[in-house]
Amino acid sequence: MAELLKNFFLTLSNNRTLNAGAQKFGLKLGAQSVVAGTNIDEAVETIRHLNEQGIEATIDNLGEFVHDRAEATAAKEQILAVVEAIHASGVQSHISIKPSQVGLDIDYDFCLENVLEIAEKAYEYGIFINLDQENYSRLHPTFSILEAVHAKYPGIVGTVIQAYFHEAMDNLEKYSDYRLRIVKGAYKEPADVAYTDKADIDANYVKLLEYSLLHAKYTSVATHDHTIIAHIKKFVKEHDISNDKFEFQMLYGFRSDMQKELAKEGYHFTTYVPFGEDWYGYFMRRLAERPQNLALVTKQVFNKKTNTLLGLAAGAFLIGRLSKR
16 A cells, blocks of 8 residues: 555656646645745745754755756756855755756756856855756766766765665765765656665665765765664764764654754754745655655645645645654
8 A cells, every 4th residue: 555655646746737736835735844935035044943953954946847948047047046045144055956957858968067057156155066866767867967067076066876776886886985865765666777665675775874884975864764863873883983974864844853853962964955836746755755644644635625636735745744753
């Protein structure tokens, strides 16, 4: 059942019609619990509040379904504005970029040009860039962009290793000189390129984390799983790994109490802070990761006067209120 629900929400995440409709209702239906506002000023204020609690941020200007150059250029300009806002405000934050948002599905060279323009400004201000990984078809082009940006602006860029891919360890070993965020993976992928069983993904995830902590330049442990977090805390202590070599990461609006607790314990902590009106695809993938919370979503949906699917999608934001579980 859990696998069916996961596939269901991953399918919804790619629905452009629902995405357009959801933008009209998101914040009214609780989106603010997991999205840090619709504009840059709101996002910066959220980050400032996190910084006061000893938590840094990586900020993501939400946006998907980019299929023409005008949309990609507009996204690039918005991200440049985010870089300027981080610099001007002095908040402790770096940025996360989805290559597809700035043109990867349109033309590789066009996308690279956009990323390099962002990297130039980020390099000037000393702001780190994380290239988010997406689905498998974008995996190796994103690695190529990573290498190209690093060649021109060394040390300013890192990326993500997704544990559900069979080749994840090979990629980790190849890019261990970069700052890496290790995640389980949130897209629907075929069995020939990715593990599909949760137990297999979890086992590979821990294996990758341990290797990265021992060998990589810097590791972002991106998980909400308290069992894995406890294991990593024990692992770094046993291997005398300095806190300066890694951090924990979680999504904004999820397990907020644990985020604060880890920061208070002295661990570096970064919250992934998404903002913007284009929240739909992002959160459908988050829901796919936590389908066990469908009961809560359904209960909320039938109290809303929206059509069933759109209501389900938007009401899913209420899952963010489970952050203290």
